[in-house]
Amino acid sequence: MKVIFDTDPGIDDAMALLYLSKLPEIELLGITTVVGNASIEKTTRNALYLRQRFGISAPVVQGAGETLDGVKKQEPAIVHGDDGLGNIDIPEVDRSGLDRRVASQFIIDTIKANRGEVTIIAVGRMTNLALALRAEPGIAKQVKQVIIMGGAFGYKGRSGNVTPLAEANIHGDPVAADEMFAAEWPVVVVGLDVTHDIVLDTDYLAALSRDVGANGELLAKMSEHYAQFYNNIMGINGVVGHDLLAVTYALHPEWFETRRGPIVTITEGLATGQTAQMPETRKGGDPAWSSRPVQTICTEVDGPKVLEHFRATV
Numbered sequence: 001m002k003v004i005f006d007t008d009p010g011i012d013d014a015m016a017l018l019y020l021s022k023l024p025e026i027e028l029l030g031i032t033t034v035v036g037n038a039s040i041e042k043t044t045r046n047a048l049y050l051r052q053r054f055g056i057s058a059p060v061v062q063g064a065g066e067t068l069d070g071v072k073k074q075e076p077a078i079v080h081g082d083d084g085l086g087n088i089d090i091p092e093v094d095r096s097g098l099d100r101r102v103a104s105q106f107i108i109d110t111i112k113a114n115r116g117e118v119t120i121i122a123v124g125r126m127t128n129l130a131l132a133l134r135a136e137p138g139i140a141k142q143v144k145q146v147i148i149m150g151g152a153f154g155y156k157g158r159s160g161n162v163t164p165l166a167e168a169n170i171h172g173d174p175v176a177a178d179e180m181f182a183a184e185w186p187v188v189v190v191g192l193d194v195t196h197d198i199v200l201d202t203d204y205l206a207a208l209s210r211d212v213g214a215n216g217e218l219l220a221k222m223s224e225h226y227a228q229f230y231n232n233i234m235g236i237n238g239v240v241g242h243d244l245l246a247v248t249y250a251l252h253p254e255w256f257e258t259r260r261g262p263i264v265t266i267t268e269g270l271a272t273g274q275t276a277q278m279p280e281t282r283k284g285g286d287p288a289w290s291s292r293p294v295q296t297i298c299t300e301v302d303g304p305k306v307l308e309h310f311r312a313t314v
């Protein structure tokens with residue numbers, strides 16, 4: 001499976017990248033970066049660092065540093081640390097792995113060079129995807145699928161994490177998210193409804209540190225800061241592995257339950273960043289919703305199976 005990984009590393013982004021790099025079924029074509037968990041300079045530096053640490057040969061490509069509506073959204077140091085990776089000591093990085101194109105152009109070029117074959121896994125704001133679509137709308141028909149981590153649809157009583165209605169990757173650039181959902185490519189949404197079933201608790205992180213070598217130790221160390229946020233703010237013992245679950249879906253969609261229908265993002269006002277889906281079975285209704293392409297959201301997942309697969313893979 002040919003994959004472009006669009007990311008804002010990010011502690012759970014780092015988990016997802018290690019997972020991707022260890023899966024023999026995946027051919028990673030590029031790591032594109034976006035502002036989000038830290039500034040674009042930091043998320044790009046972090047991607048270069050992780051690429052080097054994990055022995056990845058695919059290039060890193062720097063992407064958007066600003067949202068499409070120009071509204072600056074706070075980068076959450078309280079969640080991922082000032083450096084975006086849990087305030088670890090990040091050494092000077094080797095910049096030879098940096099592709100000189102901008103991420104949206106890299107996405108366009110790579111899709112065109114691999115027509116019908118590319119899966120995009122996007123686990124940050126959707127800005128690079130929307131910029132690629134604006135420049136070349138025709139790429140939508142040439143992509144195999146787009147799997148995103150983002151959104152919250154209220155399943156199992158789960159709401160947003162930035163506001164009661166909005167999840168961070170969508171809230172960070174709601175205009176980009178809405179354009180991405182409206183495009184004629186098949187989107188699968190792995191949102192908070194399912195990612196909160198993937199809790200790496202204290203024992204699990206200790207086992208990663210003990211059994212998975214230097215990279216396991218690195219993930220556990222990064223997670224110390226992340227766990228403080230989850231413990232203090234969310235009342236969760238451990239950390240949520242949001243982004244790694246989008247990688248699991250690429251390989252094991254049968255571990256998920258899904259629902260299909262058009263998706264809309266609220267792009268302004270108090271509810272900005274809220275995502276909602278109209279059921280595919282509903283006939284008629286407001287064309288602003290019903291004329292949109294049918295997309296897929298995940299509503300259930302086998303959490304223990306995913307955690308076991310992640311541990312065994314990395």
Ligand code: BDR
Pocket residue numbers: 010011012013037079123124149161167168169242243
């Ligand atoms: C998402 O926001 C970021 O903090 C995480 O990396 C994840 O992609 C969860 O809402």
Ligand code: CA
Pocket residue numbers: 007008009010012013037123124243
């Ligand atoms: Ca992320």
